[in-house]
Amino acid sequence: MKKTTHFGFKDVATEDKQGMVRSIFDSVASKYNLMNDVLSFGTHRLWKHYTIATSNVKVGDKVLDIAGGTGDLARAFKKKVGYSGQVVLSDINAAMLSEGRKNLINNGTTDVQFVQLNGEQIPFVSGSFDCVSIAFGLRNVTDKDQCIREMYRILKPGGCLLILEFSKTDIVLLEKCYDFYSFNVMPQLGKIIANDEDSYQYLAESIRKHPNQEILKQMVLDAGFGACEYHNLSGGIVALHKGIKI
Amino acid sequence: MKYIILQRALNYLFEVHQIDTQLLDGKVIYFSLQDLPIKVNFVCTNERIFVTNNTDATSDVNIKLHLSSFLALIRGQSLAELLRQDKIIIHGDIKTAQLLVDLLQQIEFDFEEELSKYTGDAVAYKVGKIMKKFKSSDNSSTSIKDKITKFIIAPKLFH
Incomplete structure (x- = not known):
């Protein structure tokens, strides 16, 4: 019997999910930044700013940004690590990586390396990074535990993992408004702006299937991190998990 | 937000004063200011200090004190003296606590x-x-x- 996993609310064969996610991001890549701004009313910039502020990254550090999409985090990390540091922007999707490269060049950020990689099999030696981040990418990974274990492996002792991801709010009224917005407004905006309703329907569904704050925290601890904490942002609509490899 | 500010301030001060935190490497210190809503873990690793709110994690030493005692410590009062006066409660590895105090006393904030x-x-x-x-x-x-x-x-x- 074939192993299955979730793709939004659908069950699909495990080996098919990666290709399905890839086709979604191929479809939305060129409008990704614009859609992020529209759908989050620009708030995604504040969430990312908070992530950078909490990272404790210093001049000279090595940082890997996984599923780095359009390069927002990589750009901010580059400013922090300076010329003596190194930032690697990675994504499984070539179209997204190409958008990221374009954005960084347009913003005058140079000296960032680009690597197309799968978060479940990271092609770097163990203990090579001071910080690894993944923003709004983990929920699209087929084997999340394997991805977290890989991030743990490539971190130096004392390295910091940052997972910024949609999560669960426990404010009832906010949850109701958010559900209405996610399932009724977001797909329609996707249809109007990016001419792609299905991808934004998937976005709403994949958020609901993603582990909640406590479960994800336990996954991080199970991967070997000595400490993990999370910060709820915008009432828990988004959570930042921070793991430290002690 | 207060944890981020504390983390940035501590790391900034240690960096500016070129204070070597390596002696504390790998240590987790629970720190509580009893008259303020500050209960944090200092995770000392990779030549920096992370300030986390996850105080349920296992720590090497627990330090509980009031703000006035904390200020006295920073100004140079000895840890042993404060312990004798019951102005500070320490559970766990006292050597780690003394190392932290030594580092904090090296900071001269201008x-x-x-x-x-x-x-x-x-x-x-x-x-x-x-x-x-x-x-x-x-x-x-x-x-x-x-x-x-x-x-x-x-x-x-x-x-």
Whole structure:
């Protein structure tokens, strides 16, 4: 019997999910930044700013940004690590990586390396990074535990993992408004702006299937991190998990 | 947000004063200021200090004290003396606690110098001067309270 996993609310064969996610991001890549701004009313910039502020990254550090999409985090990390540091922007999707490269060049950020990689099999030696981040990418990974274990492996002792991801709010009224917005407004905006309703329907569904704050925290601890904490942002609509490899 | 500010401030001060935190590498220190809502873990690793709110994690040492005792420690009072006076509670590895105190005592915070980076020398000097005047005069918070009380009760006598 074939192993299955979730793709939004659908069950699909495990080996098919990666290709399905890839086709979604191929479809939305060129409008990704614009859609992020529209759908989050620009708030995604504040969430990312908070992530950078909490990272404790210093001049000279090595940082890997996984599923780095359009390069927002990589750009901010580059400013922090300076010329003596190194930032690697990675994504499984070539179209997204190409958008990221374009954005960084347009913003005058140079000296960032680009690597197309799968978060479940990271092609770097163990203990090579001071910080690894993944923003709004983990929920699209087929084997999340394997991805977290890989991030743990490539971190130096004392390295910091940052997972910024949609999560669960426990404010009832906010949850109701958010559900209405996610399932009724977001797909329609996707249809109007990016001419792609299905991808934004998937976005709403994949958020609901993603582990909640406590479960994800336990996954991080199970991967070997000595400490993990999370910060709820915008009432828990988004959570930042921070793991430290002690 | 307060954890981020504390983390940034600590790391900034250690970096500026070139204080080596390696002796504390791998240590987790639970730190609680009992008269303020501050209960944090300091995770010392990779030549930096992470400040986390996840205080359920296992720590090497637990330090509980009041703000006044903390300030006394930073100003150079000995840890042993405060322990003797029961002004600080320590559970766990006291050597780690002493190392943290040693590091904190190495920080010499020059307010004017730090402020001048943002405001320029002239403004920082003036602010510093006002603060020194405020400190040296009898304008302690108690005397301000006294003056306000006098002003409310007998405004004519206030002048």
